[in-house]
Amino acid sequence: MSSYITTPIYYVNDRPHIGHCFTTLIGDCMARYERLIGGDPSDVFFLTGTDEHADKVVTSAAAHKMTPIQWADHNAEQFKKAFAFIHASHDDFIRTTEERHKAHVLAYIRKLKAHGDVYLGDYTGWWDPSQEEYLTESVASSSPHGPFTSPVTGKPLEKRTEKNYFFRLSAYQDRLKAHIEANPTFILPVSRRNEVLGRLRDGLSDIPISRAVTSDPTTQWGILMPDDPSHRIYVWIDALFNYLTVVDTPDRRKFWPAKVHTMAKDILWFHAVIWPCLLMALNEPLPGTVYVHSYWVRDGKKMSKSLGNFVDLAVLGAYAERYSVDAVRWYLLTQGPTGNTDADFSYAKFVEVYNTDLANSFGNCASRVGNMIEKYFGGVVPEPVPTPEGEMWTGHDWPGGSICATATENVLRAVGYVDVSEALSAAIAIIRSVDLYINETAPFKLAKQVEANPALKDRLGLILYNCAEAIRVASVLLSPAMPTKMAEFWALWGCAPKLGTKLVDLAAFGGEHRLQPGSEIKKGEPLFMRADPKLDEPKGPTAA
Numbered sequence: 001m002s003s004y005i006t007t008p009i010y011y012v013n014d015r016p017h018i019g020h021c022f023t024t025l026i027g028d029c030m031a032r033y034e035r036l037i038g039g040d041p042s043d044v045f046f047l048t049g050t051d052e053h054a055d056k057v058v059t060s061a062a063a064h065k066m067t068p069i070q071w072a073d074h075n076a077e078q079f080k081k082a083f084a085f086i087h088a089s090h091d092d093f094i095r096t097t098e099e100r101h102k103a104h105v106l107a108y109i110r111k112l113k114a115h116g117d118v119y120l121g122d123y124t125g126w127w128d129p130s131q132e133e134y135l136t137e138s139v140a141s142s143s144p145h146g147p148f149t150s151p152v153t154g155k156p157l158e159k160r161t162e163k164n165y166f167f168r169l170s171a172y173q174d175r176l177k178a179h180i181e182a183n184p185t186f187i188l189p190v191s192r193r194n195e196v197l198g199r200l201r202d203g204l205s206d207i208p209i210s211r212a213v214t215s216d217p218t219t220q221w222g223i224l225m226p227d228d229p230s231h232r233i234y235v236w237i238d239a240l241f242n243y244l245t246v247v248d249t250p251d252r253r254k255f256w257p258a259k260v261h262t263m264a265k266d267i268l269w270f271h272a273v274i275w276p277c278l279l280m281a282l283n284e285p286l287p288g289t290v291y292v293h294s295y296w297v298r299d300g301k302k303m304s305k306s307l308g309n310f311v312d313l314a315v316l317g318a319y320a321e322r323y324s325v326d327a328v329r330w331y332l333l334t335q336g337p338t339g340n341t342d343a344d345f346s347y348a349k350f351v352e353v354y355n356t357d358l359a360n361s362f363g364n365c366a367s368r369v370g371n372m373i374e375k376y377f378g379g380v381v382p383e384p385v386p387t388p389e390g391e392m393w394t395g396h397d398w399p400g401g402s403i404c405a406t407a408t409e410n411v412l413r414a415v416g417y418v419d420v421s422e423a424l425s426a427a428i429a430i431i432r433s434v435d436l437y438i439n440e441t442a443p444f445k446l447a448k449q450v451e452a453n454p455a456l457k458d459r460l461g462l463i464l465y466n467c468a469e470a471i472r473v474a475s476v477l478l479s480p481a482m483p484t485k486m487a488e489f490w491a492l493w494g495c496a497p498k499l500g501t502k503l504v505d506l507a508a509f510g511g512e513h514r515l516q517p518g519s520e521i522k523k524g525e526p527l528f529m530r531a532d533p534k535l536d537e538p539k540g541p542t543a544a
């Protein structure tokens with residue numbers, strides 16, 4: 001079964017920041033889980049990219065004395081660098097200015113026109129220049145920043161009348177509603193689904209999908225309407241199609257429909273309403289899940305240019321330099337706004353989470369067990385011999401098998417709901433069980449008795465084997481969040497998962513892919529050095 005994961009395509013009017021990195025990380029973590037689950041990485045396709053035909057790209061390019069495409073080239077490069085920095089594993093990066101995208105968009109619009117789903121008409125509405133979208137009367141009048149201001153930025157809305165091509169959205173409202181009702185995981189989390197169902201009660205009007213070309217340079221940037229060069233395709237319609245254009249080739253068609261579209265709450269409506277209706281009009285199957293997260297904020301405030309409080313790439317880079325890229329990934333993925341509430345980016349919290357989950361938990365547990373195997377078994381993984389009391393190595397005195405099986409089930413369930421933070425907390429729970437087991441069985445005390453009673457050596461080996469094998473399972477389940485650190489760990493312990501193996505097999509405690517008795521565990525640098533909370537916050541060179 002192939003699976004296709006997407007992120008939004010980001011505007012190239014400005015540089016990337018934590019918000020863009022966050023969504024791409026969620027997509028990345030999901031894609032890595034999917035690759036592990038199916039065992040065949042070529043069955044998974046993960047897409048990110050940039051949305052380049054927006055008005056604000058034109059104005060921002062002019063402010064930088066560049067043409068729109070020069071500015072788009074410059075910023076698309078920044079996004080590529082940002083995603084390379086966070087170790088995103090996308091299979092493709094789409095830019096909407098690429099020919100491969102444009103050609104397909106024209107074909108889709110032609111098809112919609114031919115079926116009567118796109119027609120020419122008049123439109124009057126509330127235009128939000130900061131978001132480049134029209135708002136309905138009810139949304140415009142009830143903005144939290146005051147009537148007829150942008151609900152997102154608070155800037156004034158403009159009343160506009162235009163001759164436009166329209167998409168017959170209204171024709172699909174009943175089918176869409178039925179689809180959302182019949183598919184509880186079509187929009188996640190469930191609160192966002194309820195939000196969309198609530199708004200759908202107002203009914204859907206047809207929406208403009210083009211703008212007349214005028215002397216205003218912003219109207220001259222974008223894809224021309226097919227067979228009518230006096231109009232350009234509205235940037236949002238052009239952008240949404242990216243998910244399909246990239247896989248609309250003979251070798252990639254198998255990936256459609258997308259399994260998960262990831263994004264934040266700001267663009268829920270486009271993805272949960274307009275996009276599926278466009279797809280229905282094109283006779284395409286609908287995506288599995290539209291997953292919507294909330295916002296990263298700083299000190300409770302929205303991050304914005306005017307406040308200068310962006311957590312930008314320079315800041316994330318400084319954190320990564322001190323704590324590692326995987327530690328940044330871990331913090332963002334486990335503490336981010338994955339659910340319904342916004343999350344505050346905080347240095348104190350970062351240090352606390354880093355120490356609790358990484359330095360003191362996985363890092364410490366792996367080095368403790370590794371050190372004991374080194375000390376008592378010369379660094380060679382002991383044979384888990386059943387003890388004289390009849391305890392089998394797979395369990396009895398410690399249910400390692402069921403602890404790992406439950407964790408794996410929980411991870412898989414959470415991944416099914418696109419709940420990455422829940423999946424990671426299920427995975428790290430294994431380490432807590434190992435810590436408890438070590439405290440209860442005290443292998444370091446047992447080791448002292450081995451000289452007097454050599455029969456105890458098997459029991460010591462059994463305990464350490466159980467611990468080590470459970471840590472291996474945890475490392476597999478944690479690897480989508482921390483691919484580099486887990487690969488370092490596998491290199492030391494000689495337990496890198498065999499390519500092409502499915503997650504359930506890799507994660508089977510004591511199964512075919514278990515830690516091999518007799519194999520060597522190498523000593524290395526600690527995976528995660530403890531963080532000193534007294535140090536000042538790492539700051540990037542351009543951080544505000």
Ligand code: MSP
Binds near residue numbers: 295
């Ligand atoms: N170009 C459109 C999307 C088109 S998709 C067919 C767009 N671009 S954007 O550059 O504004 O990116 C918006 C997305 O960036 C959000 O949906 C979210 O994925 C991410 N984020 C931007 N700021 C964010 C936060 N402060 N916090 C979390 N994510 C945020 O909209």
